[in-house]
Structures are given as C-alpha cells and as structure tokens.
Amino acid sequence: xxxVARDVKALxxxxxxxxxxxTLCTIVIKVVYMALVGSFPFNAFPLGFxxxxxxxxxxxxxxxxxxxKNKEFKELSLExxxxxxxxxxxxxxxVVMNFLRVERERE
Amino acid sequence: MDSCRNGCLILAxxxxxxxxVSASPNVLSxxxxxxxxxxxxxSEGSVSTLExxxxxxxxxxxxxxxxxxxxxxxxxxxxxxxxxxxxxLFYASKCGETLLxxxxxxxxxxxxxxxxxxxxxxxxxxxIHFSLGTLAFLKVQFPVALNDPVSIFQKIxxxxxxxxxxxxNPDDAGTSAKAAGTALETMGDxxxxxxxAFDDAKIRYLKGVASKLFEFLEKYDDGTQFIxxxxxxxxxxxxxxxxxxxxxxxGVAVVASHTSGHIEVPAERVISVAKFFLTAGIHGSxxxxxxxxxxxxxxxxxxxxxxxxxxxxxxxxxxxxxxxxKISTTTVLGSPVSATITLRKAVxxxxxxxxxxxxxxxxxxxxxxxxxxxxxNKLDIxxxxxxxxxxxxxxxxxxxxxxxxxxxxxxxxxxIPEVEVGVLDSDTGSTDYVKRWNPMSKExxxxxxxxxxxxxxxxxxxxxxxxxxxxxxxxKLKHETKVEHLFLLKPSGKKLELSLNLLGLVxxxxxxxxxxxxxLIVGDVAMENPVMWNLGTxxxxxxxxxxxxxxxxxxxxxPFKYGPRPEITHMFRPAEKRxxxxxxxxxxxxxxxxxxxxxxxxxxxxxxxxNFPSSGLPVLAALLFHLGIGSILGLYxxxxxxxxxxxxxxxxxxxxxxxxxxxxxxxxxxADASAPKVKSA
Numbered sequence: 001x002x003x004v005a006r007d008v009k010a011l012x013x014x015x016x017x018x019x020x021x022x023t024l025c026t027i028v029i030k031v032v033y034m035a036l037v038g039s040f041p042f043n044a045f046p047l048g049f050x051x052x053x054x055x056x057x058x059x060x061x062x063x064x065x066x067x068x069k070n071k072e073f074k075e076l077s078l079e080x081x082x083x084x085x086x087x088x089x090x091x092x093x094x095v096v097m098n099f100l101r102v103e104r105e106r107e
Numbered sequence: 108m109d110s111c112r113n114g115c116l117i118l119a120x121x122x123x124x125x126x127x128v129s130a131s132p133n134v135l136s137x138x139x140x141x142x143x144x145x146x147x148x149x150s151e152g153s154v155s156t157l158e159x160x161x162x163x164x165x166x167x168x169x170x171x172x173x174x175x176x177x178x179x180x181x182x183x184x185x186x187x188x189x190x191x192x193x194x195x196l197f198y199a200s201k202c203g204e205t206l207l208x209x210x211x212x213x214x215x216x217x218x219x220x221x222x223x224x225x226x227x228x229x230x231x232x233x234x235i236h237f238s239l240g241t242l243a244f245l246k247v248q249f250p251v252a253l254n255d256p257v258s259i260f261q262k263i264x265x266x267x268x269x270x271x272x273x274x275x276n277p278d279d280a281g282t283s284a285k286a287a288g289t290a291l292e293t294m295g296d297x298x299x300x301x302x303x304a305f306d307d308a309k310i311r312y313l314k315g316v317a318s319k320l321f322e323f324l325e326k327y328d329d330g331t332q333f334i335x336x337x338x339x340x341x342x343x344x345x346x347x348x349x350x351x352x353x354x355x356x357x358g359v360a361v362v363a364s365h366t367s368g369h370i371e372v373p374a375e376r377v378i379s380v381a382k383f384f385l386t387a388g389i390h391g392s393x394x395x396x397x398x399x400x401x402x403x404x405x406x407x408x409x410x411x412x413x414x415x416x417x418x419x420x421x422x423x424x425x426x427x428x429x430x431x432x433k434i435s436t437t438t439v440l441g442s443p444v445s446a447t448i449t450l451r452k453a454v455x456x457x458x459x460x461x462x463x464x465x466x467x468x469x470x471x472x473x474x475x476x477x478x479x480x481x482x483x484n485k486l487d488i489x490x491x492x493x494x495x496x497x498x499x500x501x502x503x504x505x506x507x508x509x510x511x512x513x514x515x516x517x518x519x520x521x522x523i524p525e526v527e528v529g530v531l532d533s534d535t536g537s538t539d540y541v542k543r544w545n546p547m548s549k550e551x552x553x554x555x556x557x558x559x560x561x562x563x564x565x566x567x568x569x570x571x572x573x574x575x576x577x578x579x580x581x582x583k584l585k586h587e588t589k590v591e592h593l594f595l596l597k598p599s600g601k602k603l604e605l606s607l608n609l610l611g612l613v614x615x616x617x618x619x620x621x622x623x624x625x626x627l628i629v630g631d632v633a634m635e636n637p638v639m640w641n642l643g644t645x646x647x648x649x650x651x652x653x654x655x656x657x658x659x660x661x662x663x664x665x666p667f668k669y670g671p672r673p674e675i676t677h678m679f680r681p682a683e684k685r686x687x688x689x690x691x692x693x694x695x696x697x698x699x700x701x702x703x704x705x706x707x708x709x710x711x712x713x714x715x716x717x718n719f720p721s722s723g724l725p726v727l728a729a730l731l732f733h734l735g736i737g738s739i740l741g742l743y744x745x746x747x748x749x750x751x752x753x754x755x756x757x758x759x760x761x762x763x764x765x766x767x768x769x770x771x772x773x774x775x776x777x778a779d780a781s782a783p784k785v786k787s788a
Contacts, residue, residue, distance in 0.1 A: 018708045025701035033694040079774035086770075090739055097743040098752055099689065 016063040023056040047099050054092040058085050131513055132385035134416050134441050135403065140170050143389035143396065150393045151177065157186065157198040162397035164205045169404035169440070172595055173206075187241075194227060197237035201246035212249035219245060223254055225645060228539060232275045232286060233343060235259065236293040243296040256301035260309065263290055263297075271319035275343050283337035284323035285351035291317055291358030298365040310366050316372045317411075324380070325426055334381035349387060349395055352380060353402035362413040370411045373507035379413035381406050381439050402558035409442040414505040415444045417497055426488065426519035426571055427635055432479040436467060436507065437498060444505055446470075448477050449496045450682055454772030456490035456514070487572040488519040488633040519571040520632045521578065526627060529563040530556045533610055544642050552625075552643035558650055562607040564596065564642075564730045568629070575601050578631030584616075584645070584738040592616065609647065618652040728769035728776070 027049065035044045067080035133569070135143075149167050151174075156158050158618065160178050167174045175382050186199040196218065203210070222238045229235060239259070242251050266274040266286075273286035294313055298305050324332040334351040344350070364372050384402045387395070404413055420433045436446040448468045454460035463485065469475035492511050499505045529541035539560065555563060570576040580596040580611045592615065596603040623645050630637030739762050746755040 015709065018705055021708075022701045022705035025704065029694065029697050029701070033691075033697075036690070057692055070356075079777055083770065083774060086736065090736075093740070093743050094746075094755075097747045100747045101751075104747065 016059055020056055020059045020063065023052050023059065027052040027056070044100075044103055047096055047103070051092065051096045054088060054096075058088050059094070061085070116227075131511065132382055132388075132416075133420075134385065134437050134439055135389070137442065139389055143400070144170055144172055146389065146396065147393070154393070157195050157202065159393070160200045161198045161205070162393060164202055165404070165668045166393075166397050166400045167409075168205050169400040175206070178202050178206070180206055180210075183208055184210055184214065187215055191221075193222070193234055193237040196241045200241040204244050210245070210248050211439075211485070215245060219251055226259060227254065230262060230277055232263065232273065232290060232293065235263060236289055237358075239293050239296040239300065243299050246300055251300065253297075253301045256297060256304040259297060260304070261293065263293055266290065267316075271316060272323070277341065279339060281337060281339040283339045283351070284320060284334045285336065285340045285354050286343075287316065287320055287323075288334075288351070288355035288358035291320070292361045294360070295361030295365045296434035298362075302365070313362050314366065314368075314370045317362050320329070320355050320359065321373055321376050323355075324376055327383075329386070330379060331383035333383045339384070346394065346398060349384075349398035349402070352383060353398040353405075356380065356402050356405050356620065359411055360405045360409040363409060366752055369503075373414050374412060374414075375413045375508075377506060378408070378414045378416075378508055381416065385416070385439060386611070403439045407438045407442065411437055413444075413505050415446070415497075415499060415505045417448070417495060417507065417511050417513070419493065419513045421515075422513075423518060424486075425635065426486070426517060431483060432515070433496070434477040434479055436477075436499070443476070444499060446497050446499045446507070448498075450479065450482075451483060451494040451496050451510070454492050455492075456492060468733045486517050486766050487570045488517050488521065488573055488576065489570075490514060490516050490633070512596065516633060518633045518635050520573070520636050521576055521631075522569050523566055523629065524569070524640070525566070526642060527563070527565040528552050528554070530554055531561040531563055533559050533561050533608060536561075544640075546638075546640060549640070551641065554643065554645040555648070556609060556645060557648040558609045558613050560609055562609065562645065563605070564627070566596075566627075566629075567602050567603050574633075576631075578629055578634050581628040583626040583628060585626065586623050587617055587621050588619070590617070609649070615647050616647070616649065618649050620647055620649045622646050658758075715740075728773040732766065732773050735762060735769065738762055739766065 030045070030048045030052065032047075062081055062085040065084075135640060144167070145226060147163060147170075151163065154163055154177070164174065183199050183203040183206070186195060187203070190196050190199065219242065222242055224533055225286060226235065226238050228239075242253075247249055253695055266277065267290070268282040270282075270289060272282035272284050273290045274282050275289075276284050284500065291313070298313075319335075323334055325335050326332050334355050335348050335349045336345065336351045340346070340351060359370065359372065380402075384399050384406070385749070387399050389396055389399065415436050416439060418435050418437065418775055421430060421434075424430050424432065430552065434448060436444050437447065447470065450463065450466040450468060452465070453463040454461045466479075468479060470477040492512055492514050496510055497507050498509075499507055523546060526544040528544055529539065530539045531537065532539055540554065541563075542554075544550070544552055554562070564582055566580070568576050568578060568580075577598045582594045582596060582605055583591055584594070585591045594605055594607065595603040598604075625642040625645055627640045627642055628638070739759065742755065742762060746752075750758075
C-alpha cells in the first residue's frame with residue numbers, strides 16, 4: 001500500500017504529470033455523464049471530450065520534449081516547447097469554442 | 108430506294124402542310140365594303156386636318172363612294188392659294204385630285220412660283236415630295252415648268268444608300284425602305300413634270316430601284332409579306348408596317364405609270380403583299396384603314412402587276428340548304444379576271460386518297476365565276492381540302508398563285524335510326540336484357556342493374572349520303588340528387604359504343620344507388636342537327652361503401668370539389684429530452700473537482716515559483732504574458748456566449764500580437780537565465 005502511494009507520488013512529482021492526470025480525470029467524468037444522460041445535444045459530448053483529450057495530448061508532448069532523458073528533442077529549448085504547448089492549446093480551444101457556440105445557437 | 112421514296116413523301120407532306128398553313132384571305136366582298144363605308148362615315152366628324160380629310164376621301168374612293176361633304180373644291184383652292192406649308196399644299200392637291208377639281212392658272216401662279224423656289228432651297232426628301240406632288244397635280248390643269256429637273260433628281264438620288272433604301276434628310280443616321288418608296292413616288296412625279304430630262308439610263312436606274320425594293324419584304328408565319336417600319340420612319344410620320352408597305356407599293360406604281368415598258372417584280376411577293384393587306388382587313392383606326400385601302404387600291408389597278416386572288420364561297424356549305432360553291436378569280440377589290448380553273452383534287456380532311464381528280468370548272472367568263480356543281484352530289488358532310496390550279500389568260504399584267512388549297516366545311520343533317528341499350532352480365536358477357544330505343548317513338552326504357560352487370564349503349568349514325576359518320580357522343584347519367592356523370596362513346600367498327608362495367612365504376616359513382624336518368628348527347632361541327640335525347644332511366648343497385656368511407660350526398664360532394672379543403676396542421680418534431688438540471692449541475696461541479704485537485708497537488712509539490720522575475724521589465728513582461736493568456740481565454744468564453752467567428756478572430760489577432768511581444772521577451776529572458784545552468788549540466 002505504501003509502495004503504491006510512493007509510486008503515485010513519484011509519478012505526480014512534476015507539474016506536467018499532475019496536469020496530465022487532471023485532464024484525464026476530467027475526461028472520465030465527462031464520459032460517465034454522457035453515458036448517464038444520453039447524447040443530446042449531440043455535439044456537446046465530442047466537443048468536451050476531445051477538448052480534454054487534446055490538452056492531454058499536448059501536455060504529454062510537452063513532457064516528452066522537456067524530459068532530459070529524451071534524446072530526440074535535445075535541440076529544442078524548454079521555452080520553445082512551452083510556447084508550442086500554449087499556442088496549440090489556444091488554437092484547440094478556439095475551435096472548440098466555435099462549435100460550442102454553434103451548438104448553443106442551434107438550441 | 109425505299110428510304111428515298113419515304114424521304115420524298117415526307118418532303119411532299121411538309122410542303123403540303125406549309126401550303127395549307129398559309130393565309131387564304133378573302134377579297135373585299137360587298138358586305139366588307141359596306142361595313143367599311145359605315146365605319147368611315149362614323150369617323151367623319153372627328154377629322155380636322157387636311158391630311159386626315161384626304162385619307163378619308165381616298166378611303167371612300169377605293170370603296171367606290173364619293174363624299175363631297177368633307178371638303179369642297181373651293182375650300183381646296185383657298186388652301187392652295189394661301190397656305191405656306193408644303194405639306195398642306197400637298198394634301199390639298201391630293202384632295203383636289205380625288206374630287207376631280209379643276210383650277211385656273213391665274214389664281215395659283217404665286218403658289219407655283221413659291222413651290223419652285225422652295226424646291227431650289229430644300230434638301231429634305233419629304234419637302235421635295237410634297238412640292239413635286241402638288242406641282243404634278245397642277246400640271247394636269249395648266250402647264251408648269253421646272254427650273255432644273257436634273258438637279259432635283261440629283262438631290263433625291265444623293266439620299267439613297269447602297270442597299271436600295273433611302274434617307275429622308277442628308278444628316279439622317281439610318282435609312283428605310285419606306286423612304287425609298289417615297290423617293291420613288293417623288294421621282295415618278297418628277298418624270299410626269301419633266302419627262303424630257305429623263306434619259307434611258309435614268310429610267311433603267313429607277314426601274315432597278317423599284318425591283319430592288321421588293322427584297323426588303325419580311326415574312327409572317329402565315330405566308331404574308333410586308334415592309335417593316337424602321338426607327339427612322341417613326342421620326343417622319345410613322346404608321347407602322349401598313350404605312351410602310353403601302354408607301355412602297357405606291358412608289359412602284361407611280362414609277363410604273365409614268366414609264367413605259369416592264370418593271371421586274373416577283374409575282375409571288377406581290378401576291379403575298381396583297382394577302383397582307385387583305386388579312387389586315389377593314390377595321391381599326393381610320394389611319395390603318397386608309398393604309399390598307401390605299402394599298403389595295405394600288406394593287407387593284409396598276410401598271411406593274413395586279414395580283415389575282417381565288418375565292419371559294421361559301422367556306423361552310425350546307426347540304427340541307429342546297430347551297431352551291433361559287434369560285435371566282437378577282438382582283439383584291441373584287442373586279443373579275445378571266446382565268447381557267449382546274450380542280451386538281453378534292454381530299455377529305457385527314458385522308459390520303461382524293462376522291463375527285465382533275466376537274467375543269469365551267470366558267471361564266473363575263474362574271475369571272477366558276478361552278479363546282481358536279482361534285483355536289485358526291486360530297487358528304489365533313490371537311491375537305493380542295494386544290495385548285497389557276498391559269499390566267501392575260502399573264503403579263505396579272506399574277507396569281509398557280510396552286511392554291513382551300514379548306515371547306517360541308518354540313519348536313521345526320522340521322523340516327525336507333526339506339527341499342529342493354530344490360531349484360533359482367534363475367535360472361537351474355538345479354539340479360541336489351542332494348543332498342545327509337546327516336547321516333549321516344550319510348551323510354553327502364554333498366555335495372557346491379558354492380559355485377561354491365562351497361563351497354565350502341566348506335567349507328569348515318570350521313571346524308573347514308574355513309575357511316577362519327578360525331579362526338581356522350582352519355583350522361585344523372586342521379587335523383589342531381590349528381591351527374593359523363594361518359595364518352597367511342598367508335599368501334601361501324602358503331603359508336605359505350606360499355607360501362609359497373610363493378611369498376613362503383614367508386615366513381617360514390618356508391619350511390621338509386622334511379623339515374625340516361626341522356627344521350629350527339630353533336631359535331633358538320634352536323635346541323637345535334638341531339639340530346641332522354642333514353643329513360645336505370646335503377647342501379649350498388650353495394651354499401653366500405654367501413655370508414657363516408658357515403659357522400661350531393662351536398663357533400665360539392666364542397667369536396669369546389670369548396671375549401673380541410674386545414675393541414677403541421678406536426679413539429681417533438682423536442683428532445685434534456686437531462687434534468689440538477690443532474691447536469693452536479694456533473695458540472697464534478698468536472699471542476701479535478702481542477703481543484705490539480706491546484707492542491709501543485710501546492711503540495713511546493714511548486715517552483717522562484718523563476719518568476721521580481722523586478723524591472725521582466726516583471727511587467729511576465730505579468731503581461733500571463734494576463735494575455737488569461738484574456739485570450741476570457742475572449743474564448745465571450746466567443747462561446749456572444750460573439751461570432753469574425754469578431755473573435757479580429758480580437759484574437761489583436762490580443763495575440765499583444766501577447767507575443769512580452770511572451771517572447773520573457774521566454775528569451777528565462778532561456779538566457781537558465782542557459783548557463785543547462786550548459787553546466
């Protein structure tokens with residue numbers, strides 16, 4: 001039990017890991033909600049779902065780029081990776097907001 | 108070979124069709140002339156100008172009537188002496204010409220000199236036309252000499268165009284055929300005034316212009332031809348195609364009357380122009396009537412070519428009234444012209460085989476009337492196409508269509524000896540009951556039938572020649588409640604028959620049982636005695652309507668046919684189920700829980716906030732950077748709630764630029780700060 005706790009603590013030791021964990025939790029909750037209520041309005045579920053997934057993916061990318069053990073991304077600096085993360089997040093959320101707006105207007 | 112023959116047949120058929128489609132108007136009959144005279148007399152009160160008075164006078168002249176109430180010779184003389192307008196002088200002289208007035212030279216000397224001087228000073232075609240026309244009329248009374256005829260000729264000629272049309276003024280933009288007609292008439296007047304100035308070359312030139320004018324003719328679908336009005340003509344009086352065609356014909360006629368020898372004009376076109384005027388007929392405004400009558404008057408008597416029209420009267424012949432056909436060849440106004448006519452063939456409409464071929468008609472030469480009495484005892488009722496071949500005796504002066512087709516309708520009394528009425532069994536077809544209804548006795552039948560039987564009606568119809576004849580025949584069944592049904596009798600073999608299978612008709616009759624009266628209606632355009640007979644009654648025993656279908660009475664029937672229909676209400680898609688608000692709110696809260704977890708985790712990890720710069724520009728940049736990101740997220744929220752994409756994109760672009768500057772600064776600052784650390788590691 002304590003071993004598991006220690007592992008979890010190690011896993012969550014960096015911010016990025018924590019962030020990834022946070023988004024994953026949000027995904028789980030959303031899926032459960034949709035399963036309960038049904039998929040009207042239809043587009044709301046994929047939007048919410050994919051938004052979370054998107055940020056998760058971006059976070060993972062950032063983690064990959066930042067990890068010193070990772071040999072691929074050695075040339076890329078920390079800051080640049082961070083900027084990529086921020087920009088891609090912004091674009092993703094722009095698109096998500098657009099479709100949310102359409103959904104809202106359709107009501 | 109076969110396809111060649113078929114092709115020829117098709118061509119022949121098409122040609123025949125074209126011929127029969129062409130107009131075959133009748134010449135002006137006495138009735139037409141009388142009608143025209145009445146119309147003209149009615150409009151006498153409303154004419155005021157000289158031009159209108161001349162138009163009325165000329166119209167009366169063509170119809171053969173002299174009206175002196177309109178204007179007198181002394182009034183004409185007064186105008187001729189005092190008027191300064193060449194147009195008024197012209198029309199006054201035309202009135203004088205029609206009324207056959209005579210004037211003295213002494214009274215009109217000043218007029219003549221005025222006209223001569225105006226001729227020297229003008230370049231306009233219409234002015235020259237009016238002046239020369241007046242002078243030509245005066246020359247008939249006393250000698251008139253022109254100063255310089257050749258220069259006048261040149262003035263007219265200079266207005267001509269390459270293609271044979273003319274201008275009215277030297278500075279006109281366009282040309283027209285009507286102006287050419289006016290020019291011809293003017294030059295004809297010039298010849299009558301100063302014939303010696305015209306050598307052979309000029310005469311040949313004039314005849315060439317006249318012949319060429321016929322190329323300007325346009326065609327209507329019915330085969331008539333006319334000269335169309337050009338926009339230029341509208342500026343100089345207008346009058347439409349009637350005026351333009353009439354002017355051209357007049358011009359050619361005036362030139363022909365003042366020159367000797369022959370003018371080449373295509374006969375077929377002159378005939379088409381005659382048909383154009385005849386189709387226009389005598390009705391409409393005074394102006395239109397004048398142009399038609401003026402044109403017809405010229406075509407009736409002229410020195411270039413007189414068209415001859417074949418008339419077949421009556422076009423609807425009644426056998427019972429013992430009418431006879433009168434076929435005549437006359438000019439457009441009805442003057443007889445000698446010719447021999449052969450009836451090439453007579454064909455019943457819609458049949459191929461002619462029943463009469465090559466019959467030369469007997470003619471009464473003096474009256475120009477030909478008889479077709481031989482065929483009368485062969486004619487039966489119906490429509491016929493008669494093809495005539497006409498050969499005129501004096502071919503130089505007259506022209507006609509060599510082959511013409513005329514359609515005539517022969518009517519008569521048809522007879523129906525009896526009507527067969529029967530009730531048959533549906534399945535076997537055997538007769539359960541049959542009765543012969545006699546039109547003489549008119550004894551009504553009284554039938555009874557159920558829906559398992561058939562009603563049968565049959566009749567023979569005979570023409571006056573005791574031949575089979577198929578008119579239109581209907582049967583009407585009328586219920587007591589005044590509901591009616593009509594059925595068409597169809598020809599089968601030699602009879603007209605109708606077989607009503609009641610099983611199939613039950614629904615059409617709306618399941619109405621009861622007594623129906625039977626009426627037979629027979630008629631045709633060629634039948635002079637259409638009939639509607641009450642044959643009797645039939646009692647129909649029909650089954651009850653099936654469940655759910657309402658048995659309609661006659662009152663109910665009419666609203667369904669002509670009244671308003673039941674209103675249609677739209678059924679909208681029912682709204683979908685939404686989750687109850689409590690549940691969704693709970694989940695909203697639940698979604699935010701991981702976020703809280705994230706923040707708590709951050710705290711627990713003692714997040715490294717040390718790199719946050721503490722002073723100077725970096726602080727500002729860092730603050731702005733974070734604020735920028737926060738504002739973009741806020742913009743997104745607004746976007747979701749309120750804005751549309753374009754507004755958002757504009758604001759996003761703005762905020763993005765605001766963000767990049769501090770972002771770049773702070774990140775490069777951080778990079779520089781940590782670079783030594785990385786390098787050392």
